[in-house]
Amino acid sequence: xxxxxxxxxxxxxxxxxxxxxxxxxxxxxxxxxxxxxxxxxxxxxxxxxxxxxxxxxxxxxxxxxxxxxxxxxxxxxxxxxxxxxxxxxxxxxxxxxxxxxxxxxxxxxxxxxxxxxxxxxxxxxxxxxxxxxxxxxxxxxxxxxxxxxxxxxxxxxxxxxxxxxxxxxxxxxxxxxxxxxxxxxxxxxxxxxxxxxxxxxxxxxxxxxxxxxxxxxxxxxxxxxxxxxxxxxxxxxxxxxxxxxxxxxxxxxxxxxxxxxxxxxxxxxxxxxxxxxxxxxxxxxxxxxxxxxxxxxxxxxxxxxxxxxxx
Numbered sequence: 001x002x003x004x005x006x007x008x009x010x011x012x013x014x015x016x017x018x019x020x021x022x023x024x025x026x027x028x029x030x031x032x033x034x035x036x037x038x039x040x041x042x043x044x045x046x047x048x049x050x051x052x053x054x055x056x057x058x059x060x061x062x063x064x065x066x067x068x069x070x071x072x073x074x075x076x077x078x079x080x081x082x083x084x085x086x087x088x089x090x091x092x093x094x095x096x097x098x099x100x101x102x103x104x105x106x107x108x109x110x111x112x113x114x115x116x117x118x119x120x121x122x123x124x125x126x127x128x129x130x131x132x133x134x135x136x137x138x139x140x141x142x143x144x145x146x147x148x149x150x151x152x153x154x155x156x157x158x159x160x161x162x163x164x165x166x167x168x169x170x171x172x173x174x175x176x177x178x179x180x181x182x183x184x185x186x187x188x189x190x191x192x193x194x195x196x197x198x199x200x201x202x203x204x205x206x207x208x209x210x211x212x213x214x215x216x217x218x219x220x221x222x223x224x225x226x227x228x229x230x231x232x233x234x235x236x237x238x239x240x241x242x243x244x245x246x247x248x249x250x251x252x253x254x255x256x257x258x259x260x261x262x263x264x265x266x267x268x269x270x271x272x273x274x275x276x277x278x279x280x281x282x283x284x285x286x287x288x289x290x291x292x293x294x295x296x297x298x299x300x301x302x303x304x305x306x307x308x309x310x311x
Contacts, residue, residue, distance in 0.1 A: 102150035152205035196242035199223035
């Protein structure tokens with residue numbers, strides 16, 4: 001016996017014939033001719049080596065074996081319908097999981113608005129956010145632990161990632177209200193580097209741009225304090241230990257009620273924020289839906305370089 005060759009169409013035919021009690025009615029519902037349905041059921045009975053239906057000129061009824069087979073058919077058809085519904089939900093991004101990696105400044109300043117919109121439209125998608133420094137964001141997306149990543153700068157041409165620029169993030173000077181930046185005016189970069197400076201650690205996207213700005217002055221940055229976390233830098237500045245220069249997207253991480261923000265007249269560089277994903281790899285429906293929401297976000301539209309598109 002070759003029971004493993006029973007098709008979903010066979011299961012559906014048996015259930016429809018059971019419900020209608022007529023080959024003509026069942027065939028019409030299945031979009032078959034009565035003779036084609038009769039041949040299908042006869043072939044199934046031959047394959048199973050048992051009779052499923054008793055027939056006469058007027059009536060069709062299940063045999064004992066047919067009743068057992070019909071119970072199995074119900075489970076198989078319901079499982080197939082559930083599978084179809086689950087996959088349809090996946091394709092329409094109603095269910096699923098999405099993992100996003102991002103710089104702490106981006107996840108704190110940019111993601112909340114986007115995720116608020118995204119989760120309101122797709123409440124059954126589980127979202128995981130990985131806060132990481134730039135190099136770690138690249139590693140997480142390259143390894144597949146995150147499908148999308150928000151990072152700064154560009155991606156090496158040797159990388160397996162595609163980089164899509166989203167916005168330029170301008171640097172501002174940050175100080176305590178009664179500190180070196182208490183005068184409300186624009187400051188020259190050459191002025192700021194002469195002040196007690198609190199710098200982010202080497203290897204961060206912020207530090208790379210600070211060092212580049214100093215190279216243009218032909219003066220290396222000599223920070224009074226060097227820290228790894230934005231919150232630490234903000235706390236040190238608020239305590240009057242020095243000033244710093246940070247991109248605007250980092251401000252939500254800082255105790256801004258205890259700080260003043262000043263324009264840097266000639267810093268000469270902006271941090272480019274972009275989206276990374278694995279090159280040549282199709283996005284999940286959840287990720288594609290997220291990118292549609294990202295493209296519609298209204299945060300700082302004047303600095304948007306391009307709209308994110310789902311491919």
